[in-house]
Amino acid sequence: MPESKVLLDAVAVQRVLARMAHEIAERNDNSSQVVLVGIQRGGIYLAQRLADLLQGVWGHPVPVGHIDVCMHRDDLDQHLAPPVHPTAIPCDVTGKTVVLVDDVLFRGRTTRAALDALNDLGRPRAVQLAVLIDRGHRELPIKADFVGRNVPTSLRERINVQLQEEGGEDGVFLEHL
Amino acid sequence: MIWNRKHLLDIQSLSAEEIFTVLDTARAFKAVGERVIKKVPALRGKTVVNLFIEPSTRTRISFELAAQRLSADVINFTAEASSLKKGETLKDTARNLEALNADIIIIRHSATGAPHFLSRFLNASVVNAGDGAHEHPTQALLDLFTIREKKGAIAGLNVTILGDILYSRVARSNIWALLKLDAKVTLCGPTTLVPREFEQMGCRITHDVMEAIRHADIINLLRIQHERQRKTMFPSIGEYASLFGLNQARLAFTRPDVVIMHPGPINRGVEIDSDVADGERSVILEQVTNGLAVRMAVLFLINGGKGPQEIAG
Numbered sequence: 001m002p003e004s005k006v007l008l009d010a011v012a013v014q015r016v017l018a019r020m021a022h023e024i025a026e027r028n029d030n031s032s033q034v035v036l037v038g039i040q041r042g043g044i045y046l047a048q049r050l051a052d053l054l055q056g057v058w059g060h061p062v063p064v065g066h067i068d069v070c071m072h073r074d075d076l077d078q079h080l081a082p083p084v085h086p087t088a089i090p091c092d093v094t095g096k097t098v099v100l101v102d103d104v105l106f107r108g109r110t111t112r113a114a115l116d117a118l119n120d121l122g123r124p125r126a127v128q129l130a131v132l133i134d135r136g137h138r139e140l141p142i143k144a145d146f147v148g149r150n151v152p153t154s155l156r157e158r159i160n161v162q163l164q165e166e167g168g169e170d171g172v173f174l175e176h177l
Numbered sequence: 178m179i180w181n182r183k184h185l186l187d188i189q190s191l192s193a194e195e196i197f198t199v200l201d202t203a204r205a206f207k208a209v210g211e212r213v214i215k216k217v218p219a220l221r222g223k224t225v226v227n228l229f230i231e232p233s234t235r236t237r238i239s240f241e242l243a244a245q246r247l248s249a250d251v252i253n254f255t256a257e258a259s260s261l262k263k264g265e266t267l268k269d270t271a272r273n274l275e276a277l278n279a280d281i282i283i284i285r286h287s288a289t290g291a292p293h294f295l296s297r298f299l300n301a302s303v304v305n306a307g308d309g310a311h312e313h314p315t316q317a318l319l320d321l322f323t324i325r326e327k328k329g330a331i332a333g334l335n336v337t338i339l340g341d342i343l344y345s346r347v348a349r350s351n352i353w354a355l356l357k358l359d360a361k362v363t364l365c366g367p368t369t370l371v372p373r374e375f376e377q378m379g380c381r382i383t384h385d386v387m388e389a390i391r392h393a394d395i396i397n398l399l400r401i402q403h404e405r406q407r408k409t410m411f412p413s414i415g416e417y418a419s420l421f422g423l424n425q426a427r428l429a430f431t432r433p434d435v436v437i438m439h440p441g442p443i444n445r446g447v448e449i450d451s452d453v454a455d456g457e458r459s460v461i462l463e464q465v466t467n468g469l470a471v472r473m474a475v476l477f478l479i480n481g482g483k484g485p486q487e488i489a490g
């Protein structure tokens with residue numbers, strides 16, 4: 001087992017998500033035009049949670065979808081083929097404000113792939129990025145709009161996000177490899 | 178998910194897990210085909226060659242479109258208009274294609290083992306699109322994908338393959354795949370086209386069509402392959418149709434939820450009547466749609482590199 005440090009416990013995860021939901025609400029007056037899109041896999045659960053929280057704020061359901069970025073990755077011939085899942089977004093994204101949701105923002109390459117994948121589905125009016133953890137080390141000019149927690153890390157560390165949807169308790173851990 | 182192969186040469190050497198990997202991956206690619214923009218950049222910059230030494234339209238078009246939807250460049254190479262007619266060997270032809278930096282070569286050939294032969298000396302990935310009467314792996318994979326989509330699962334299903342088994346690579350690939358996934362396979366057809374040897378693979382054999390279809394969850398019909406038969410294996414097409422053709426009268430004795438499949442091209446009035454082929458239990462055209470998704474999945478998987486399956490954003 002790698003050495004592990006708790007960054008967020010279950011209560012903190014919930015508190016951070018609640019704050020992020022309010023930030024998303026504050027930034028978007030046009031609540032009926034907002035679509036949340038989770039990035040496989042952790043982002044899917046977080047997008048659903050943020051949508052539930054936003055429904056409490058706005059008083060109406062918020063559409064939630066999920067997107068698989070594997071077909072748009074830039075490193076496909078460097079690794080064994082990754083598992084791919086169907087992309088499903090319940091409405092046309094053209095003209096909408098899409099909030100991409102991911103668990104960890106790291107090099108920025110997943111976000112880049114997600115932007116390309118999204119582009120194939122339509123032309124959103126705006127795209128925003130919400131991440132639970134920003135661990136730095138960007139390799140592309142990408143920045144999150146909503147951040148749960150900024151965590152400076154070394155490349156010898158790993159962020160492990162566990163969510164109750166996968167069994168067990170919510171928690172975010174910093175692990176030394 | 179498991180996939181660590183550079184080539185897709187046959188079903189026989191795949192594990193059940195690998196087959197499920199293809200089927201799961203194909204689900205995602207089927208969804209791509211239902212969008213306005215039906216193209217993804219996964220194979221951008223790659224060159225795919227369709228090396229079809231034996232005539233084929235549907236399989237070649239399916240592979241061609243699959244490669245194009247993955248953003249690869251595609252070259253079609255057919256026997257009629259090629260230097261093979263001028264006496265070039267298959268090996269030299271393939272080496273010439275590789276000299277053009279082909280990344281994936283999809284081969285259809287009348288000789289069993291031609292794809293395996295190519296894979297031994299080419300650096301490119303090789304996909305078997307049908308080799309003689311041996312195997313047609315992507316057809317079996319698309320059939321399994323269709324079965325799973327219709328029935329939810331494959332294990333425990335009664336699958337009847339009816340028709341020309343002896344000369345059919347589709348039958349062989351399907352038998353391997355179905356048995357690996359724990360389906361029960363029944364083969365049926367004239368004694369000359371369904372030899373007892375197939376029992377050694379683990380199939381049940383019958384020459385009584387009613388017995389073969391009565392309890393079937395799936396009936397997969399195979400075309401009589403006139404082009405592969407050197408001598409007559411049954412007295413007449415008319416007799417075959419009356420003894421083994423699937424018509425409404427026979428369909429009345431099957432399970433109400435039976436699914437009718439056929440790899441195409443269909444011979445209406447021979448192995449299948451028009452009203453059955455166009456009826457509500459037939460999934461023949463869905464098989465074509467699924468074939469595209471499965472072939473995209475295969476090309477995507479074999480294009481993977483050697484590194485670990487690490488995904489870090």
